[in-house]
Amino acid sequence: MFSSTITDFWSAPFAGGEVLRNDPNFILAINPELDDDRRVTVLETTAGVTSAALTPALAEKLELREQAELSAASFRQLLRQNQVLLHEADYLFYFPAAAQEALREEPAADRVRQLTEQDSAVFAEFQASATEQDLDDAYVELDHWAVFGSFDGERLVSASSMYPWENAPVADLGVLTLPEFRGKGHARGVVRAICSYATSRGYEPQYRCQLDNHASQALAIASGLARFGSWEVISPDSTN
Known part of the structure; x- marks a missing residue:
């Protein structure tokens, strides 16, 4: 698979x-x-x-x-x-191998585009509209390797950023949508657009979320990703 x-x-x-x-x-x-x-x-x-x-x-x-x-x-x-x-x-979620060619060839939705440093003002407004908890959980940053956004008119309402893991073939992504714009397809659009960008450059998009984050799991599946498994590492609080 x-x-x-x-x-x-x-x-x-x-x-x-x-x-x-x-x-x-x-x-x-x-x-x-x-x-x-x-x-x-x-x-x-x-x-x-x-x-x-x-x-x-x-x-x-x-x-x-x-x-x-x-x-x-x-x-x-x-x-x-x-x-x-x-x-x-x-x-851990990844795209099935059979789905990747279609993903690479899929054009981004009309309201979705790649963001650059020229979008710093709209991105700052987007961040200011989000809660601190959502910002911490999503870890979406304009200076990451790749950043895509979805707009409602001129307003940035959903964004996804991605960074490759060091010495690894995977690129980890985060996604954040402002609460009042959730459930409207914005997050799915930015996830598929940024994942298409990554696969066309030789990376496997990697989508991670905690086991109790059911909304994030639903987004991964709606975006065409499939669950590979669950991953744990040592906690910073561990004494050994």
């Missing part, structure tokens, strides 16, 4: 280093290439496979090699027992 770019990208953290378990439903690996702020990373795909990777230092603290036959559930229990806290999970 998904391109090999995505499947290869997400298999890499759990296939390198020392693989302790490789069962049909649970993969556990020690990966020295993980950054410290991702010293635990856990991926659960929609196919029901849970993959986990840890740095060697954390694996040693947890005495991971001495543990009995761990399952996904007992691994999570081991983390909790050792006060290793995971950040709240994000759902």
Whole structure:
């Protein structure tokens, strides 16, 4: 369903280093290439496979090699027992491989266009009309790698921005629509336009949202994305 770019990208953290378990439903690996702020990373795909990777230092603290036959559930229990806290999970959405060619060829809606620094005034007005919480959650910025907006007349009412992950084939996006303009197709238009831009430049658009954000999940599906799985990393509040 998904391109090999995505499947290869997400298999890499759990296939390198020392693989302790490789069962049909649970993969556990020690990966020295993980950054410290991702010293635990856990991926659960929609196919029901849970993959986990840890740095060697954390694996040693947890005495991971001495543990009995761990399952996904007992691994999570081991983390909790050792006060290793995971950040709240994000759902990951990508375009199915079969949908990407049509996406690249799709023209943007009439009211949607790419934004540049010349749009700083309308973008500032847009930000001023949004709540601080919405701005923090969406993380839409005019100086990101790509920015698209949807207009109601001359007013910017929805915007999406995107930035490529470092040394990765994916480009992460955020989207924000002013409350009074939601449900009118603006967000879907900017998401598809910015994702078309990214795929035409060799990136896989990546849409993330928290598990309890049902409106964001609905937007992803309405935009043609499909859920790949859920992803967790170490919490900044973790003591280990």
